[in-house]
Amino acid sequence: MRRRFALLALSLLAAGSVAAAQPGGARGTPIKDGEECPAGMTEIRPRNCLAPSLPTPSILDYRPRSTLVAPAHPVPRAKYAAIDFHGHPAGQTSSAESIAKFGATLDSIGVRMMVVADNVSGDNLSRLMGLVRGSGEMKDRVRALTGINLRNVGPGWAEAAVKQLEADVAAGAVGVGEIGKGFGLSAKKADGSRLRIDDPELDPIWEACARLKLPVFIHTADPQEFWDVIDYKNERWLELALFPGRRYPPEQYPPFETLMTERDNLLRRHPKTTFVIAHMGWHANDLGRLGKLLDANPNVHTEVGAVLYDIGRQPRTARDFFIKYQDRILFGKDSFQPEEYPYYWRVFETRDDYFDYYRHYHAFWKLYGIDLPDDVLKKVYYKNALRITPALPQSGWPK
Numbered sequence: 001m002r003r004r005f006a007l008l009a010l011s012l013l014a015a016g017s018v019a020a021a022q023p024g025g026a027r028g029t030p031i032k033d034g035e036e037c038p039a040g041m042t043e044i045r046p047r048n049c050l051a052p053s054l055p056t057p058s059i060l061d062y063r064p065r066s067t068l069v070a071p072a073h074p075v076p077r078a079k080y081a082a083i084d085f086h087g088h089p090a091g092q093t094s095s096a097e098s099i100a101k102f103g104a105t106l107d108s109i110g111v112r113m114m115v116v117a118d119n120v121s122g123d124n125l126s127r128l129m130g131l132v133r134g135s136g137e138m139k140d141r142v143r144a145l146t147g148i149n150l151r152n153v154g155p156g157w158a159e160a161a162v163k164q165l166e167a168d169v170a171a172g173a174v175g176v177g178e179i180g181k182g183f184g185l186s187a188k189k190a191d192g193s194r195l196r197i198d199d200p201e202l203d204p205i206w207e208a209c210a211r212l213k214l215p216v217f218i219h220t221a222d223p224q225e226f227w228d229v230i231d232y233k234n235e236r237w238l239e240l241a242l243f244p245g246r247r248y249p250p251e252q253y254p255p256f257e258t259l260m261t262e263r264d265n266l267l268r269r270h271p272k273t274t275f276v277i278a279h280m281g282w283h284a285n286d287l288g289r290l291g292k293l294l295d296a297n298p299n300v301h302t303e304v305g306a307v308l309y310d311i312g313r314q315p316r317t318a319r320d321f322f323i324k325y326q327d328r329i330l331f332g333k334d335s336f337q338p339e340e341y342p343y344y345w346r347v348f349e350t351r352d353d354y355f356d357y358y359r360h361y362h363a364f365w366k367l368y369g370i371d372l373p374d375d376v377l378k379k380v381y382y383k384n385a386l387r388i389t390p391a392l393p394q395s396g397w398p399k
Helices: 002-020 096-109 122-133 157-171 200-211 237-242 256-269 278-282 287-296 315-324 338-349 374-388
Strands: 042-045 048-050 082-088 111-116 142-146 175-179 216-218 275-277 300-303
Touching: 082 374, 096 111, 096 122, 096 338, 111 374, 122 142, 122 157, 142 157, 142 175, 157 200, 200 256, 256 275, 256 287, 275 278, 278 287, 278 300, 287 300, 287 315, 315 374, 338 374
Parallel strands: 082 111, 111 142, 175 216, 216 275, 275 300
Antiparallel strands: 042 048
């Protein structure tokens, strides 16, 4: 019996030694369940950590070349004529000459219409629309959203804002926006207090948008990680390290969830007003949450600008979401960089695996195609924008 127990003990010791030994003779440092490896070490087997034997590269230096060999189908032009509902075409609409060149650029990427979302109002709007109307072939390819001056909201503000809105509609505005992220973050009322997104003093302007059939394109907050601690667990660490001004210190700004609550209150309180929440509401990383928001508010739509990195890393979930909410999603790009549009087309139109995103500091991961059906592509690219924006030119689009 003693001999049997001795052999069992030796076998257990040997098993423990094998578990701790690692490939190449390296031995790991064990950790307890729920613990994480110390800084400078990585987990190589469950509950075992090991430090690299070579100098550790920085996040900037580690650029592994993928060895994956898979079919690739770059898409230089959209399959169907697209409306960019979130356009910021800096310098492209400043003159008749620039507008003509702009048309050639749009043709090269498959965008038929650009909706300028620069809060253009008053004389600037009249000047822009005058250039567009006189631009020949481009007269039906550029439209503009008007702005709302949200500074110094107080007595008399609503009447003046509605009057300006009506004048801008007469001048050619097709909607409102992009209402910028400063709304809720930094805009002040006349009394110096923060202008809440759901402030009831703003109700007359949203009611006027419903009456005038103007969609309201609103950008609330920024990615939630911009509020989080800047540590090595933050997915946006590199972006925040490169652009520290994008961080929202809690002592200076309201919390992310406070802004989301105020936004949702606004959407819910004005069911007759059509809202388009920019950047998928910063919920592209949590499509379940965005789906609940859309389910609860039939007046709300969303657009895909600048969140392709989240859409493309969850191809099955994203595809299901786009099909389910195909009547509620608009295409938009945000910054006008023609070379970046094909990444959107490739994600939306192909089944390609594991390809690069265009801005590495946004995402250190790869993208996958979600292969949307043609009827969904048409809705996302142009049909939804036409339906919710009756002032857009409605003829000549694919059926």
